[in-house]
Amino acid sequence: DIQMTQSPSSLSASVGDRVTITCRASQGIGNYLAWFQKKPGKAPKSLIYAASNLHSGVPSKFSGSGSGTEFTLTISSLQSEDLATYYCQQYSRYPLTFGGGTKVEI
Amino acid sequence: EVQLLESGGALVQPGGSLRLSCAASGFTFSNFPMSWVRQSPGKGLDWVSSVNSGGGGPSYADSVKGRFTISRDNAKSTLYLQMKSLRLEDTAVYYCVRESQSNSAWHFDDWGQGTLVTVSS
Numbered sequence: 001d002i003q004m005t006q007s008p009s010s011l012s013a014s015v016g017d018r019v020t021i022t023c024r025a026s027q028g029i030g031n032y033l034a035w036f037q038k039k040p041g042k043a044p045k046s047l048i049y050a051a052s053n054l055h056s057g058v059p060s061k062f063s064g065s066g067s068g069t070e071f072t073l074t075i076s077s078l079q080s081e082d083l084a085t086y087y088c089q090q091y092s093r094y095p096l097t098f099g100g101g102t103k104v105e106i
Numbered sequence: 107e108v109q110l111l112e113s114g115g116a117l118v119q120p121g122g123s124l125r126l127s128c129a130a131s132g133f134t135f136s137n138f139p140m141s142w143v144r145q146s147p148g149k150g151l152d153w154v155s156s157v158n159s160g161g162g163g164p165s166y167a168d169s170v171k172g173r174f175t176i177s178r179d180n181a182k183s184t185l186y187l188q189m190k191s192l193r194l195e196d197t198a199v200y201y202c203v204r205e206s207q208s209n210s211a212w213h214f215d216d217w218g219q220g221t222l223v224t225v226s227s
Contacts, residue, residue: 032211032213034213034214036151036214038145038151043218043219043220044143044151044201044217045217046213046214046215046216046217049206049208049213049214049215050208050209050211050213053208055215085150087150089151089153089214091211091212091213091214092211094156094165095153095165095167096141096153096156098150098151098152098153099150100150101150101151
């Protein structure tokens with residue numbers, strides 16, 4: 001199975017800060033990497049697919065990059081509504097696997 | 107607008123069975139692979155199972171293989187998850203997910219609101 005490791009597991013930042021989350025795959029996955037935002041009591045929201053493509057309606061303050069085994073999610077200017085846990089996920093092969101999550105606190 | 111409405115979650119005893127349903131609307135259901143993803147209390151997201159657009163080629167996480175069965179009724183635009191031999195660790199909110207295609211690969215796109223399954227004696 002492909003293990004997905006996110007870092008940090010949590011972070012605290014201020015409104016307006018640039019925030020970067022890293023996701024590493026235990027083996028190469030090309031660009032078959034997605035990012036999701038999860039708020040308590042809400043359904044997950046798809047942010048990015050194919051490592052760097054924004055889903056429709058996702059604000060441009062979110063961006064993704066990387067390929068192979070190392071990927072990043074960046075929030076260019078953190079806002080209070082971005083308080084959430086962020087997950088990466090590989091869909092290169094089954095079983096599909098998620099990272100452990102990064103909790104972003106304001 | 108894509109809508110995915112899960113139902114069937116309940117309190118069930120260990121060893122019991124349950125069937126979850128996901129009613130889809132706002133898109134041509136028969137054209138898209140579908141998946142189930144769960145989140146246990148205080149834990150992260152876990153993929154459970156996926157099925158292709160025609161209902162074939164199901165895949166399962168090792169933790170549910172042999173106990174859960176994914177299926178779909180394209181005429182009713184409904185996805186199912188039959189769960190048997192339920193364990194305490196199956197307690198979770200279960201999400202129905204529609205997949206979309208990009209560069210010949212299918213990724214998670216739209217999510218339902220989830221249905222809570224609680225396994226407890």
